[in-house]
Structure formats: structure tokens, C-alpha cells
Amino acid sequence: xxxxxxxxxxxxxxxxxxxxxxxxxxxxxxxxxxxxxxxxxxxxxxxxxxxxxxxxxxxxxxxxxxxxxxxxxxxxxxxxxxxxxxxxxxxxxxxxxxxxxxxxxxxxxxxxxxxxxxxxxxxxxxxxxxxxxxxxxxxxxxxxxxxxxxxxxxxxxxxxxxxxxxxxxxxxxxxxxxxxxxxxxxxxxxxxxxxxxxxxxxxxxxxxxxxxxxxxxxxxxxxxxxxxxxxxxxxxxxxxxxxxxxxxxxxxxxxxxxxxxxxxxxxxxxxxxxxxxxxxxxxxxxxxxxxxxxxxxxxxxxxxxxxxxxxxxxxxxxxxxxxxxxxxxxxxxxxxxxxxxxxxxxxxxxxxxxxxxxxxxxxxxxxxxxxxxxxxxxxxxxxxxxxxxxxxxxxxxxxxxxxxxxxxxxxxxxxxxxxxxxxxxxxxxxxxxxxxxxxxxxxxxxxxxxxxxxxxxxxxxxxxxxxxxxxxxxxxxxxxxxxxxxxxxxxxxxxxxxxxxxxxxxxxxxxxxxxxxxxxxxxxxxxxxxxxxxxxxxxxxxxxxxxxxxxxxxxxxxxxxxxxxxxxxxxxxxxxxxxxxxxxxxxxxxxxxxxxxxxxxxxxxxxxxxxxxxxxxxxxxxxxxxxxxxxxxxxxxxxxxxxxxxxxxxxxxxxxxxxxxxxxxxxxxxxxxxxxxxxxxxxxxxxxxxxxxxxxxxxxxxxxxxxxxxxxxxxxxxxxxxxxxxxxxxxxxxxxxxxxxxxxxxxxxxxxxxxxxxxxxxxxxxxxxxxxxxxxxxxxxxxxxxxxxxxxxxxxxxxxxxxxxxxxxxxxxxxxxxxxxxxxxxxxxxxxxxxxxxxxxxxxxxxxxxxxxxxxxxxxxxxxx
Numbered sequence: 001x002x003x004x005x006x007x008x009x010x011x012x013x014x015x016x017x018x019x020x021x022x023x024x025x026x027x028x029x030x031x032x033x034x035x036x037x038x039x040x041x042x043x044x045x046x047x048x049x050x051x052x053x054x055x056x057x058x059x060x061x062x063x064x065x066x067x068x069x070x071x072x073x074x075x076x077x078x079x080x081x082x083x084x085x086x087x088x089x090x091x092x093x094x095x096x097x098x099x100x101x102x103x104x105x106x107x108x109x110x111x112x113x114x115x116x117x118x119x120x121x122x123x124x125x126x127x128x129x130x131x132x133x134x135x136x137x138x139x140x141x142x143x144x145x146x147x148x149x150x151x152x153x154x155x156x157x158x159x160x161x162x163x164x165x166x167x168x169x170x171x172x173x174x175x176x177x178x179x180x181x182x183x184x185x186x187x188x189x190x191x192x193x194x195x196x197x198x199x200x201x202x203x204x205x206x207x208x209x210x211x212x213x214x215x216x217x218x219x220x221x222x223x224x225x226x227x228x229x230x231x232x233x234x235x236x237x238x239x240x241x242x243x244x245x246x247x248x249x250x251x252x253x254x255x256x257x258x259x260x261x262x263x264x265x266x267x268x269x270x271x272x273x274x275x276x277x278x279x280x281x282x283x284x285x286x287x288x289x290x291x292x293x294x295x296x297x298x299x300x301x302x303x304x305x306x307x308x309x310x311x312x313x314x315x316x317x318x319x320x321x322x323x324x325x326x327x328x329x330x331x332x333x334x335x336x337x338x339x340x341x342x343x344x345x346x347x348x349x350x351x352x353x354x355x356x357x358x359x360x361x362x363x364x365x366x367x368x369x370x371x372x373x374x375x376x377x378x379x380x381x382x383x384x385x386x387x388x389x390x391x392x393x394x395x396x397x398x399x400x401x402x403x404x405x406x407x408x409x410x411x412x413x414x415x416x417x418x419x420x421x422x423x424x425x426x427x428x429x430x431x432x433x434x435x436x437x438x439x440x441x442x443x444x445x446x447x448x449x450x451x452x453x454x455x456x457x458x459x460x461x462x463x464x465x466x467x468x469x470x471x472x473x474x475x476x477x478x479x480x481x482x483x484x485x486x487x488x489x490x491x492x493x494x495x496x497x498x499x500x501x502x503x504x505x506x507x508x509x510x511x512x513x514x515x516x517x518x519x520x521x522x523x524x525x526x527x528x529x530x531x532x533x534x535x536x537x538x539x540x541x542x543x544x545x546x547x548x549x550x551x552x553x554x555x556x557x558x559x560x561x562x563x564x565x566x567x568x569x570x571x572x573x574x575x576x577x578x579x580x581x582x583x584x585x586x587x588x589x590x591x592x593x594x595x596x597x598x599x600x601x602x603x604x605x606x607x608x609x610x611x612x613x614x615x616x617x618x619x620x621x622x623x624x625x626x627x628x629x630x631x632x633x634x635x636x637x638x639x640x641x642x643x644x645x646x647x648x649x650x651x652x653x654x655x656x657x658x659x660x661x662x663x664x665x666x667x668x669x670x671x672x673x674x675x676x677x678x679x680x681x682x683x684x685x686x687x688x689x690x691x692x693x694x695x696x697x698x699x700x701x702x703x704x705x706x707x708x709x710x711x712x713x714x715x716x717x718x719x720x721x722x723x724x725x726x727x728x729x730x731x732x733x734x735x736x737x738x739x740x741x742x743x744x745x746x747x748x749x750x751x752x753x754x755x756x757x758x759x760x761x762x763x764x765x766x767x768x769x770x771x772x773x774x775x776x777x778x779x780x781x782x783x784x785x786x787x788x789x790x791x792x793x794x795x796x797x798x799x800x801x802x803x804x805x806x807x808x809x810x811x812x813x814x815x816x817x818x819x820x821x822x823x824x825x826x827x828x829x830x831x832x833x834x835x836x837x838x839x840x841x842x843x844x845x846x847x848x849x850x851x852x853x854x855x856x857x858x859x860x861x862x863x864x865x
Contacts, residue, residue, distance in 0.1 A: 075149070075150060076108075076147055076155065078100075079099065079100055079101055080097040080098065080099060080100065080106075080108060080157070081100060082095055082096075082097055083095070083096040083098055083105065084096055086107060086160070091111060091112055091115045091118075091121050091124075091125070092109050092110060092112055092115075092125065093109070093112055094108065094109050094110075095107070095110065096160060097157065099144075099157070105160055106144060106159065106160055107159065107161075108155055108156070108157045109155065109156055109157075109158065110149070110153050110154070110155045111153055111154040111155070112153075113151065113153060116151075122154060124232055124233075125154050125232075126146065126154055126156075128156075128230075128231050128232040128234070129143055129146045129156035130146075131208060131231055131234055131236075132231045133146075133156075134208075135208065135231070137199055137202040137203070138199075138225070139195055139196065139198055139199025139202070139226055139227060139228055140199050140202070140203065140227065140228055140231075141158050141159050141161060141219075141229055142158060142159050143158045144156075144158060144159075145157045159227075161219040161221050161229070162221060162222050163219055163221040163225075164219070164220055165215060165216050165217075165218060165219055166192055166196070166215040166216070166218035166219075166220060166226075166289070167214075167215035167216045167218075169188075169189065169192065169215075169220060170189065170293060170296070173186070173188070173189050173293070173296075174296035177296075177324065177325075178324060178325075179325035179326075180294075180323055180325025180326065180327065181293075181294075181296075181325075183364070183368070186293075186294075187361065187365075187368075189293045190293070190331075190357060190360070190361055190364075192218070192220060192226050193286075193289065193290060193357060194354055194357045194358060196213070196228055196286065197286060197350050197351075197354035197357060198354055199228045200213065200228060200282055200286065200350045201349065201350040201351045201354060203228075203234075204279045204282070204349065204350055204351075207236055208231075208235070208236055208237070209236075209237060209277060209278070209279070209282055210228065210231060210233075210234050210282055210285075211233045211234060211265075211269065211277070211281065211282070211285075212230060212233045212234075212260040212261055212264075212265075212285075213228070213282055213285035213286060213289065214261045214263075214264045214285070214288075214289065217229045217230045235274075235277065237278065237279075260285075262300070262307035262308045263298040263299060263300045263301070263307050263311075264285045264298065264299075265281075265284070265285060265288075265311060266280070266281045266284035266285065266311075266343070267311055267312055268281060268343065269281055270308045270311040270312050271312055276343060278343065279348070279349050279350060280343035280344075280346040280348065281343065282350060283338050283346045283347050283349070283350055283353055284338060284339055286338060286350065286353060287334075287335055287339035287346070287353075288339060290331070290334065290335045290338060291316065291319065291322075291339065294319055294323060294327050294331060294335060295322035295323045297322055299317075299339065300316055315339070316339065319336070320332070330360050330363075331360060334353070334356045334357065334360070338353055363449065366448040366449045367448070367449040369445075369449075370445035370446070370448040370449035370452040370454075370455060371445075371452070371454065373441045373442070373444050373445035373448065373455070374441070374442065374445050374452065374455050376441050377437075377438045377441040377442050377445070377455075380434050380437060380438045380441075381438070383434055384435055384438065387428070387430050387434065388427075388428070388431050390424075390427050391425075391427040391428045392424075394424035394427065395420070395421065396797075397420050398417040398418070398420035398421045398424065399417075399797050399798075400797050400798070401416060401417040401420065402417040403797045439459075439462075442455045442458055442459050443455075443459075453491065456490075456491060457491050459485070459489040460486055460489040460490050460491055460494050463483075463485040463489065464482075464486055464497065466478070466485075466486075467482035467483050467486055467570075468569070468570070469621075472608060472611055472621050472739060473611055473612075473613070473621065473739075474740070474741065474746050483498070496571050497570045497571045498570075500547030500548075500570050500571075501544060501545075501546060501547065501571065502544075502545055502546070502547055502569060502570070502571060502572040502574065503543060503544055503568075503572075503573045503574070504535075504540060504542070504543045504566060504568065504573075504574045505539075505540055505541050505542055505573065505575045505576065505584050506539065506540040506552070506564075506576060506584065506587070507538060507539045507540075507584045507585070507586040507587065508539070508554060508562075508586060508587045508588075508589055509586040509587065509588045509589065510556070510589065511537075511538050512538060513537065513538045513554050513555060513559075514534060514537055514554070514555045514556070515535040515536055515540060515552050515553070515554055516533070516534055516535065516553040516554075516555065517531075517532040517533060517534075517550060517552060518531050518532060518550065518551040518552075518553065519532050519549070520548070520549040520550065520551065520738070522745060522746075525745060525747040525749065526744045526745050526747075526752070527549070527740065527744060529551050532550075535552070538554070539584075542573065545568045545574075546568065547568050547569065547570055549565070549566075549736075549738040549740075550566050550567075550568065551563060551565050551566075552565070554587065554589065556589050558592075559589035559590060559591060559592065560589075560590050560594075560601065562587065562590075562603060563601075563777060563778050564587065564603050565736040565737045565738065565777040565778075567737050576606075578625055578806070579804050579805040579806055585604055585605070587603045587604070587605075588603075588628065588864070590630075590860070590864045591864065594861075594864040595864070598632050598633045598634060599630045599631075599632065599633070600630065600631050600633050600779055600780050601630055601778070602626070602628060602629050602630070602631060602729070602732060602733055602778050602780075604626065604627045605626070605737065606623055606626075606737060607623070607624060607731075607735065607736065607737040608621070608738065608739035609622050609728060609731055609732070610622055610799075610838055611838070612741055612836055612837075612839075614833050615741070615833070615837070615838040615839040616833075616840065617839065617840040617841070618836075618839065618840065619799045619840070622802070623805070624728055624802055624806070625805050625806045625807065626729060626732050626806075626807045627806070627859070627860075628859075628860045629725075629729055629858065629859050629860065630857065630858050630859075630860065631778075631780055631855065631856070631857045632856040633779065633780055633781050634698070634768035634769075634781055634782055634855065635699070635768055635782055635786065635787055635789065635853045635855045636698065636699050636853060636854055636856065637695060637696055637698060637699060637768060638677075638687060638694050638696075638697050638698070638699045639687075639695035639696070640699070641662075641699040641702075641710065642677065642685055642686070642687065644660070644709075644710050644713055645660060645685045646684050646685055647713065648713070649683065649684060649685070657685070658675075659705075660702065660705075660706035660709055660710070661675050661676070661677050661685065662675070662676040662677060662701040662848070663676055664676055664701050664848075664850060676688075676701055696768055696769060697765050697766070697767055697768070698765060698768055698782070698787040698853040699854075700765065700787050700849070700850050700851060700853045701849065701850050702852075702854075703845060703846050703847055703848050704790050704812075704846070704847075705814060705845055707724060707790045707854040708792075711724055711854075711856060720858055720861070721858050721859065722856045722857070722858050723792055723856070723858060724789075724790055724791055724811075724854060724856075725789065725791055725792065725823075725855065725856075725857035726792055726793060726800060726807065726809040726857070727791045727799070727821045727840070728800055728802070728807040729807070729809070729857055730783075730789060730791055730823040730824070730857075731837060731838060733778060734776050734783040734823075734824070735776070735777075736776060736778065737777075738777075740837070741836050741837060741838070742784050742835070742836065742837060743774060743775055743783050743784055743837060744773055744775070748831075748832030748833065748835070748836075750832055751773075752771065752774060753771050753773070753782075753784040753835060754771050754774070754782070754785035754827045755785045755825055755826065755827060755829045755830065755832060755835050756827070756829055756830030756831075757830060758771075758785070758827075763827050763828055764827060765786055765787060765851075766786060766827070768781065768782055768786065769781075770786075771785060774786075783824055783825075784824065784825040784835040784836075784837065785824075785826065785827060785829070785835060786825075786826065786827055787824070787827070787851055787852060787853035788823065788824045788826045788841065788849075788851055788852045788853070789853065789855050790821075790822055790852065790854040791820065791821040791822060792811045793809070793810055793811065793820070793821050794810075794812040794816065794818045794819065794820060794821070795818070795819040795820060795840070795841075795842035800821070814845075816845075818845075819842040819843060819845075820842065820843060820844070821840065821841070821842060822840075822841040822842065822852060823837075823839070823840065824837075824839075826852070828850070829851070
């Protein structure tokens, strides 16, 4: 036998003892030198722990073993009560025992009898006990005692861990998870994984490699404790004097010897290249455990030898091909780096790996808090919408109630309407507060998790709605602000909307018409057209167009050119599909002779109605389909109206002619009607002294009944169904389809229409040909100035009839005393805001105004095409 002191030094190195412990052993050796005989303590311990191949010694005396391993009792069974088996492995078995001295239940691991004569088995068994005992960490199972049975079996006691293995937890996490583990299950698994990393990092700090990390070697206790087990093939990386003595003995872990579990071991360990083993080797094994946590399967599959060959030759399948659902990119990258083929490409330490996992888990918890805040915000949305809807209804009810009252009605009669308005304002305030809370919660969610997609998406959708509303209201400042906010939160689905690209589909009847494209561009505060060239021939199908307002000129031989304005909104397909339809509505081309010199064709289609906060009594912003119609380019002139009156006289209908004659109110009380047309010696109506100038002036100072009588007379005379225009028709004829506020654009300018302040001197009406700038996209003139137009319908506070998105013309009955609708500006209108195209006005049908006239409209007839 070797010198006992040298053997103990070698033993200390093999068991990863520090130099301080080596010194203690030397001291103990000196104190017990007199007892160190073949039947004493030292030979027994040395014999049990000698590396394989050392000279065999005779069996120790039972008493000597007891002296070393259990000084308090001759046999461990005097202290420990055997409670039965727990498990059994290749070289050992584990039994449950009760410690009679301490009154606790432990696990006792024993080297199996058949391994008693196996020197390596004895050596490794006791090495595991001593090494594990040296690692005092909450994540490593504590070893309490060790010794030898009278039979020669080595044993040690440790904490009994009741619970399940990490392997069992992984199976539970993936059981029935067709789309991969849930976020909660994944987080639970990562919590366990992180605690394993912390225990292994501690061991590395003590100079110990585990070398057999796998889910089966991790226990999760009943109270959530996580313990790294089975340090039987662990290896010391210390390089002190004792390690040098061990290496000189040649009995350290042999080069080329493969120990561990192949499916989790790094390539260098699988090759037996143990000189390259270090902390990155355990990092690889932890990466393999993470791989199984994410995918539900180990990195490699097959027999042990086949797996070893796979580990040596190639990397495992990519995680994406193994996982049944999406996995966080950050985790996949962590796993990939931990399992890099070269140790230098892995995390240098387990602590570095743990830090990445901590970062992910911290982010996951923050993301969970963010999701909770998003859900709280979402819960507010229905309440906000409900408050806004109730407020709108109350305002509508108040408006209707107050509209029935004369301005001079007593305040007491208006009180009910005011109360409704006050209640609506209170609901709006409550909604505004909830909206502020909604924004705060979503921003708080982004503070927790800056990449929270749900919060970004909710805010982006809100800012997109703001952007659409601002663009519909033609509020450039608000639109720019909303777009900036939208860009900061935009998701993939918003990218195309931010680009603003759209498309156009168009059919004509007949087909084959040329379509020329002109784009509206603001120049000096007016919208002017810039030619873009030939767009194609009809039918057009989803032709790409940038966001903007356009005028299409549709041309075909034998037909009048059609002016067809379109507005391409963000990501919008202008398809011309009528409500309830499935295909683009065909635009009829009209024969030139059917329209006459003064007829303007307004094709069927959608247009942006209302939505002008500065226009008096504007409709709410809405998108309305208006069927095609024809409208006269100019209001009815005095010369044209004169023909009507004289024809009535010729038919013997003088009372009707006199009643229809324009007349002004005179006198202090305004109770004297003065005809504005004179009569000649034959009794016929004639214009005043300035006949030529008057002839082209619009007729005015007639009531609604007279205007309607003219349309009926002309329809009977020509066979064309002329009538007064509908409110919605009149608005579309003025604005086109893009929601502009004036026929020429968005900016008020007195010199562009006949209104108060248009020119020096007293305000007066002008010939209908004047002010060519007061022209709409369809080329209709005089819509913002000169004279306001009577419309065919009764005035209603909630606007004219729109059924399922389609404007309906509902003529007012001649006997109905209700208010009639009027549209447009006039020569007395001031300020210019009164001339806005969305403005609505009302008057009794028997009232006359010097600034109110009328123009003609009619539906498309079969003879037009």
C-alpha cells in the first residue's frame, strides 16, 4: 500500500477538497497516526475510496468502518429505521429511513452489494457523497451522513425530496398542447430551469462540473423547491496541489471515457475529449434541457450509441421544425447559443445563461402586466362607445325638440331641450375621462413592455380612426398629428394604409370609353386639376392609384364627356358598388343632345356628405350613395322665368301668374308686396329698364310654391321630368365626392363667389355667368353665391331621407305648411362661412327672399342614353 499521507492527499483531491481541508486531513492523520493500521480507520476509508486499479486491501473490520462512518453507533440501523425502498439504479438503491436521533425522514443511498467489489463503484459512490456534501446550496440536495454497513456496503443519507422530476413537469407542460406550451406553462418551466442554472452556477463557482444534467436529474419538491440531483459523474476543475497529485496518479477520470446521458451531452463529451470539458459543457446540457422545454422532445432521439454518433456529427434539428407552435424568438436564440457546437461560441458561464433567462422572464412578467393593462383598456371601450352613442341620441332629441320652437319661445319651453343638451354634455365628459384612462392604461402597458403588440395595435387603430376623421374633416393639422402618432405605433396591417395607396375600378355603359386622369392639387388656395394622362379604357379593374382626389374625364364618340370625380382614401378601393350590389355600378354615358346646352350630368356614386363643423346645421359626416341625375349649370334666370309667367297668362291662368311673380316686401312693417316685374300695355310681364342686364340675373324673391310651379310647367312643356333638386343632390353637385367645403376647395374667398364683400360698393346679385371660380367639380356654377336654392324636400333636423346608405328624394306636398330646405350661399351672405356647401337653411314655403332662387334637376331618363 502507498504511504497513508499520500493516499489521503490523493483522496482529498479526488473529492474536490480545498487546500484548507487537505491541511485538516494532515492534522487528523497526525493525531491518529498511532491508530492507522490495517484494522483501523485509515485503511478502511482508503480502501473504500481508492481509485480503480489501486492495490486491494483486506476488508476492514466492522468496528473500524463504524468508527469512520458512524461514530455514534456501531451500525447505522441503530440510528436509522428502514422504511422501505424508494428507487433503484444501476449501482445503487435508495431507501427511505427515519433518523431516530433527529426525528426526521431521510433518503439513504446504498451501493448495491454486487458492486461492493467494484473498486471504481466504491470510489465514485463515496466521491459523490463527499462532493455533494461540499456543495451547500438550496438548489443542491444536502448530504447529512455517510458510512459503511457491516456487510461492507457504503451508504450516505440525504434529504428526501418528495415531488416529481423536471422530466415529468415537461411532459405535463406539453401534454395536449397542440400549439405548444401556453405562456403560463412556459413561464413555470423557465422558473424551474432558472433555478437549475443558479444551482449549477454555484457548483461551477466551487470548481465542480456536473456532466450529467438532464430533466430526470432535477427534482421539484412538494413546496416548489428545485434540487439538482445525481452528482455521481461530477468532476472537479480545481487545479491545486491535491489535483496535481491526483493527475500524477493517473487515476482521474480517464481520457476518452464517455460518462453522462448522450442526448444531453455536448459534442466534446460525446467524443471523449474530456480535456475540453469546462463550464460551457454544462451550459450545453442546460441548453439541451431548454430545447426540450420549448419543443417537448430532447434534441436527439435513438439508442445511446446512435445518439452519441449524432451528437458528434451534427447539430440537432432546428427548434422551429420540432415545435408545434410559435416560440419566443429570444428564447430560441438563447437555446441556439447555449447548444453551439464549439464551446467558445456558447455562453462562457452558466450565470451568463441564467442572466439571459432572467431577462426573458422579467420581460415575460412585464409583458403579462402589459397584457392585463390592455385587457383593462379593452373593457373600457364598450362603455366609451355607449356613452358617446347616448350623448348623440340626447343631442338629437334636444335638437328636434328645440327645432319645433320659434326663436321667441319662452325659456321655460326650451328648458327641456336644454336639460337634454346638458345631459349629453355630461355623458361626453364621462366618455372623455374614460378615453383618457384608456390611453393611460395602454401607455402604461407600453412602459411595462415597449414591444407589447396588443397595446401598439389598439393605439394604432385609435390613431388611424383619428386620422381618417381628420382627413374626412379636411383638417390638415389634426391629420398630420394623427399620422405621426400612428407611425409610432403602426403594425404590419397599417403599413399599406400609411403608404396611402388605393385602387380604382370603373364600368361604363357602353364599355370601351377612354378614361383620362386629372389630379386635384391645391394651388393658391384653390383645387386645380393637373393632367396625369390616359388611365385606360373601360372597364377598369383595380387600377392602382395613390391616395388623393381626382377627376376622371370619360370620353366616347357620340356621347357627352362625363366628369367623374373620385376620392381614393387610405388603402381604399373605389369600386362604385351600389349598396346591396356585388359589382361596380355601370356609369351610363349620355348623348350630347339629351343634356342640352345647360344640362350637367352628375353620375351615380358615393360622396362625402356633411361633416363641416363651420357650416350652419351641417349634416354629420357620412358617406351617401346618390343615384345619377342631371342638374342645370345655372340657376333659373329672370328671362327664363319671364317666359313661364307669360305662358301662364297665355293659358288664361293670370291669378297663378300674378301669385308666382317675384315681389318684394315694402313699407315700414314690410307688409306691402311690390311686384318686381312690370307689365306692358298688353298685360304681359316684362323686365325693368335694364332688361339686357336683368335677363341673365337669377330670378329671386319667389316662394317655394312658385319655384315648384315653374318646374311642373317646364316638365309639361318639354316632356322632361324637371323638379327642384334634393338636398343631398344639391350638396353633391357643389362638393363633388371629396368632402371639400366650397366648390373650389377648402378656403373661403369672397372674390371667388358673389357674396357680401365680393366687390366694392353695395352688394347686389350678378348675372349667372359671372364668377367662373364658383364652379364645382361637375362644372355646375353659382353654388356658393348669388342666390340660394329652394330644395324639393321638407326640412328635417336630422337631414333628408337616406335609406340603407342611398339618398331618397321625398318631395314635399304643396299643401304641407312645414319648413322647406334651402341650400347654398348668396349675394348677401356674410361671412363667407355662410356660403359653405354643407350649410343647411330652412324657410316657410310661402316666404320670399331677395337672395333665394332655384335651379332645376331631374333623374336620368331612358332617352338620355
